[in-house]
Amino acid sequence: MAFTTINKSSDFFNTLLYAGTSATWTAHSGLGFQPNFTWHKSRTSTGWHGFCDSVRGVDASSGCKAVYSNSNNAEESSTSEYLDGYQSDGFTVGLNGTFGANGEDYAAWCWKMGTSSGITTNGSTNITPLGYSFNATAGQSIIYYNGNQTGGDKVPHGLGVKPSLIIVKDVVDANSWNVYHVSNGATKYMLLDSSETVNTNTNRWNDTEPDSVNFTLGASAAVNGNDNNYIAYCFANKRGYSRAGKYTGDGASSGQFIYTGFKPSFILVKCETHAEPWLLWDNKRAGYNVKNYRLNPNQNVVENTSDEIDLLSNGFKFRSSGAHLNGDGRTYIYMAFGQTIVGTNNIPATAR
Numbered sequence: 001m002a003f004t005t006i007n008k009s010s011d012f013f014n015t016l017l018y019a020g021t022s023a024t025w026t027a028h029s030g031l032g033f034q035p036n037f038t039w040h041k042s043r044t045s046t047g048w049h050g051f052c053d054s055v056r057g058v059d060a061s062s063g064c065k066a067v068y069s070n071s072n073n074a075e076e077s078s079t080s081e082y083l084d085g086y087q088s089d090g091f092t093v094g095l096n097g098t099f100g101a102n103g104e105d106y107a108a109w110c111w112k113m114g115t116s117s118g119i120t121t122n123g124s125t126n127i128t129p130l131g132y133s134f135n136a137t138a139g140q141s142i143i144y145y146n147g148n149q150t151g152g153d154k155v156p157h158g159l160g161v162k163p164s165l166i167i168v169k170d171v172v173d174a175n176s177w178n179v180y181h182v183s184n185g186a187t188k189y190m191l192l193d194s195s196e197t198v199n200t201n202t203n204r205w206n207d208t209e210p211d212s213v214n215f216t217l218g219a220s221a222a223v224n225g226n227d228n229n230y231i232a233y234c235f236a237n238k239r240g241y242s243r244a245g246k247y248t249g250d251g252a253s254s255g256q257f258i259y260t261g262f263k264p265s266f267i268l269v270k271c272e273t274h275a276e277p278w279l280l281w282d283n284k285r286a287g288y289n290v291k292n293y294r295l296n297p298n299q300n301v302v303e304n305t306s307d308e309i310d311l312l313s314n315g316f317k318f319r320s321s322g323a324h325l326n327g328d329g330r331t332y333i334y335m336a337f338g339q340t341i342v343g344t345n346n347i348p349a350t351a352r
Helices: none
Strands: 013-019 025-029 037-042 050-053 083-087 090-094 105-111 131-135 140-146 154-156 165-170 178-181 188-191 214-216 229-235 242-248 257-259 263-271 279-282 309-311 315-318 331-339
Touching (some): 013 263, 025 083, 263 315
Antiparallel strands (some): 013 105, 025 090, 037 050, 131 140, 140 229, 165 178, 165 229, 178 188, 242 331, 263 279, 263 331
């Protein structure tokens, strides 16, 4: 039996680094696939973190109705200078501080979904999506739905297995991003646009764990307001490619090793017991073990160059006692994507 069904992770996730130009529109290529979900951030300025996706539309007519992980704002109504299309190997960006301002350096974290019909409902779905794109092989999907403020109603996610991470944003009103993480369960949620600790309330996920077909909503306006539209980004654990988990810090300068079973290409971390920012690393930006550069999804700050974290062949290890990533006795959640070191991909098993 194969260790993983995904021998080449860059078929489904990749980071593209690019520079803003003075052109009205600039195409950037080298991604390796046509993305369905892109997350953009200027590394050199205080531009915001911009999320766009193919389900809500990224093309010449509709542009990109961006939402921002560092803000609870509704989606943008003006899209003329944002994104102007996803292509087979990348995307086209405009002269905007979030996506392509002249002279700034950017990172874009990109996921491929692709299937936009035939989602499984099993007859148990109460909310029919307005649109969706899913990839059951990679365990990742985008679901666009209309809320009804009825606790217990279910939304299909298309993954075929239980999601490990669900990120939901109200695109109509100024409500925070709500995050379900498998390590916390369905009575708790976190806020992607905030440094807050983990919250407990059943009105987000109705105290009901997602299953292989649906995730369940509470009656909170943050995830299920009457006649409001929402976007949900859903991810499952896939052996050799993606993993959501939790760890406890030890406060040591040579700290925790977190096993993922693959070489991380993207790591998202949040302390759940203390008010600390969200943390994001990848394997493409400048920096090297042990100084891998960091960005903060809930803050519009420039790239931080001081974190001490090793990206290894089978996980990641902290080389710092910093409270934001390895505080003694503090607990943290994470989500990681990466490249398997076992398979037919001819990729060597090395650290960064």
